[in-house]
Amino acid sequence: MTDAAHTAAKKLPERTVERLSEYRRMLLECLRQGRTHIYSHELASMHGITAVQVRRDLMLIGFSSDTKKGYAVEVLIDFIGTILDSPDPLNVGIIGMGNLAQALTHYFNGKRTQLRITAAFDIDPQKAGRTVAGVPCYHMDTFVETALRHDIRVVILSSPSSVAAGMVDPILRAGVRGVLNFTSTPLNFPDSVYVEDYDIITWLEKVAYFAKDNR
């Protein structure tokens, strides 16, 4: 699919994007186990949804398969990749390079080839100007020009809450269009920026709430 076709393509609904990403993870696990084919009902049961939903999602993205053996695992992984991944590598920046951010960077880089954390930002003079967790770390003050120079499209915001809100404007000026908000500060971005809140505290509280009376 050409870049122009990607741009012109209508965006999929959020939940579909999440499910496609989950299908890919399951398919990669199948590949790891040496499986070559998988049926829609198997993909469905691994995820707690219906086979109808799986088939509907794959039809929506234009994947068709008429083998009686089920979907070819590698072919489907690649096809989902053409939908989910950018045709070109996409650079991710990480703002705030504390221990958790460093651990995340190590964990994440290498898992996906088209999506990489390529720059980190921090105010700590011990980190700025050095390579940290395998990526070059720059001083926070240079964020806008560095992000523009590195063509950073997505940032992970993992700085302390007290500075997070102050990063909204620089993030906008740097042309960043997606934010994974790892802080507990809600951020006020315009609709042109896609934001996901990924604060572990909120998620653990939610799990605890639904778990606490389940005995």
Place this chain on the structure above:
Amino acid sequence: MTDAAHTAAKKLPERTVERLSEYRRMLLECLRQGRTHIYSHELASMHGITAVQVRRDLMLIGFSSDTKKGYAVEVLIDFIGTILDSPDPLNVGIIGMGNLAQALTHYFNGKRTQLRITAAFDIDPQKAGRTVAGVPCYHMDTFVETALRHDIRVVILSSPSSVAAGMVDPILRAGVRGVLNFTSTPLNFPDSVYVEDYDIITWLEKVAYFAKDNR
């Protein structure tokens, strides 16, 4: 609210629980900034929802306030706490104590008093039997009896994908009822266990997907 009342109380919808947790974060930020009161439309705009939704959520949990100055920040924080938090401390276990898990443990403990990571599990003999990131680390083989002894209600699953699926049964036998799945392996739990997938790869892919053409 007594423990019996908590148990009898009907569970709130998932999105409401998420929003309440987000309101609390915003309110704690207000508290940090020295604000004593906040209006529903301010809470709403910080989160990109309507004031009507905020008022509806608070009415649903039984919070009423008729001061013209808006909601009293500290009072509302405490009230949300009676809804979201267990009346007793709730113990969290973390399965797999790699660098990311250790960073998470340091980050998380201390943020909420009723919810603490109190035990870690790993197969590494250098970690089992020691205190890691401030919590006692036990050998994975002892998971079921240790989790029962520690009354672990919720686990964070952060082990390698290859062992994650094998932990489903021990988690069930240990009476755990909530799982924050940090791995990229989809897990097949019965409905009695509340599971949230928190795989950073999926979330970053989703942000990148919606960000990639936003220029």
